[in-house]
Amino acid sequence: MSISAKLDVLPRTPLAHTPTPIEKLNNLSAVLGGGALYVKRDDCTGLAMGGNKARQLEYYFGEALQQNADTVLITGAVQSNFVRMAAAAAAKLDLDCHIQLEERVGDAGADYRQSGNVLLDRILGATIHTYPKGEDEDGADANLKMIADELRSTGRQPYIIPLAPGHPPLGALGYVRAAEEILDQLGDLEDEIDHIFVASGSGSTHAGLLFGLRSLNWLKPVIGVCVRRNRTLQHDRISNRCREVAELLDMDNPVTSEDIRITDETFAPGYGKLNDQTLEAIDLCARREGLLLDPVYTGKSMAACLKHVRNIEKSQSTLFIHTGGTPGLFGYSAELNLAG
Numbered sequence: 001m002s003i004s005a006k007l008d009v010l011p012r013t014p015l016a017h018t019p020t021p022i023e024k025l026n027n028l029s030a031v032l033g034g035g036a037l038y039v040k041r042d043d044c045t046g047l048a049m050g051g052n053k054a055r056q057l058e059y060y061f062g063e064a065l066q067q068n069a070d071t072v073l074i075t076g077a078v079q080s081n082f083v084r085m086a087a088a089a090a091a092k093l094d095l096d097c098h099i100q101l102e103e104r105v106g107d108a109g110a111d112y113r114q115s116g117n118v119l120l121d122r123i124l125g126a127t128i129h130t131y132p133k134g135e136d137e138d139g140a141d142a143n144l145k146m147i148a149d150e151l152r153s154t155g156r157q158p159y160i161i162p163l164a165p166g167h168p169p170l171g172a173l174g175y176v177r178a179a180e181e182i183l184d185q186l187g188d189l190e191d192e193i194d195h196i197f198v199a200s201g202s203g204s205t206h207a208g209l210l211f212g213l214r215s216l217n218w219l220k221p222v223i224g225v226c227v228r229r230n231r232t233l234q235h236d237r238i239s240n241r242c243r244e245v246a247e248l249l250d251m252d253n254p255v256t257s258e259d260i261r262i263t264d265e266t267f268a269p270g271y272g273k274l275n276d277q278t279l280e281a282i283d284l285c286a287r288r289e290g291l292l293l294d295p296v297y298t299g300k301s302m303a304a305c306l307k308h309v310r311n312i313e314k315s316q317s318t319l320f321i322h323t324g325g326t327p328g329l330f331g332y333s334a335e336l337n338l339a340g
């Protein structure tokens with residue numbers, strides 16, 4: 001059975017505007033002096049300001065509807081894009097949405113707490129809960145389960161979107177599927193793509209995409225850029241995710257350990273914290289291409305991608321997956337150094 005036939009068997013609710021375009025960044029390619037740089041515009045997936053989570057949520061909400069849920073619960077960082085887009089999907093599908101915001105970024109200011117994605121969460125009508133710790137996936141999950149149990153005791157049918165390891169990687173399926181869309185588009189580009197760069201957080205996007213590309217026999221490097229944890233930990237995570245995707249789809253896993261390429265060179269000082277390379281990437285893409293990146297994910301992953309493009313042969317071309325997150329800019333207005 002083909003991979004798309006395998007995917008079609010699983011419950012899915014269409015939410016993302018696809019196919020998203022692939023665009024060549026001509027000005028930036030010229031400035032960098034390396035090969036051509038292209039961007040896959042997954043910041044344009046719709047669903048209340050776009051991002052990679054639209055593709056992932058199609059499978060979670062597919063399962064939620066199949067289970068006759070009337071309420072969806074999800075946990076994430078205060079400026080989580082996943083949470084914001086889950087709130088949008090719930091509104092669209094006429095479900096209630098409870099979100100739990102975790103304190104992952106210690107010394108954040110007022111905009112971080114009130115603007116950007118948090119503002120959108122409120123506009124979208126989600127019920128907001130807070131969790132005081134940031135690096136406590138198990139604790140945050142347990143608390144969310146408690147909220148779900150309370151809802152159930154009042155007659156609701158809650159569905160939890162589980163993001164911690166140990167759950168079927170439904171979100172990754174969105175990117176297994178996207179791999180086929182991307183391969184369909186690559187043939188129409190002016191240049192042959194030699195490398196793909198993508199942000200690697202929970203790993204659903206990176207693992208799903210890598211799994212999908214390899215099972216369709218596209219064998220060039222896919223480089224995941226760490227935004228949440230160091231490369232050793234992230235390597236294990238991606239390896240596990242790929243194995244779980246294989247189990248879920250009942251297929252052989254085409255991804256070997258050596259095939260998982262990860263860099264954490266633009267990660268410091270940590271999740272959701274800016275550094276100079278990220279600021280430079282945000283600035284360059286905005287001023288040369290009118291392309292907005294976000295401070296937490298695409299700014300960091302583009303920073304690593306820029307470094308790579310500056311150092312490769314002119315004959316080599318690179319595709320950057322823009323995973324979205326631009327509402328986060330408003331949560332970081334004070335940190336973007338735009339005074340003057």
Ligand SMILES: *Cc1c(COP(=O)(O)O)cnc(C)c1O
Pocket residue numbers: 051052053081082199200201202203204205206294297298323324325326
């Ligand atoms: C969540 C997110 C990522 C990371 O995707 P994962 O599938 O969690 O690895 C990257 N970019 C943006 C904008 C995100 O919101």
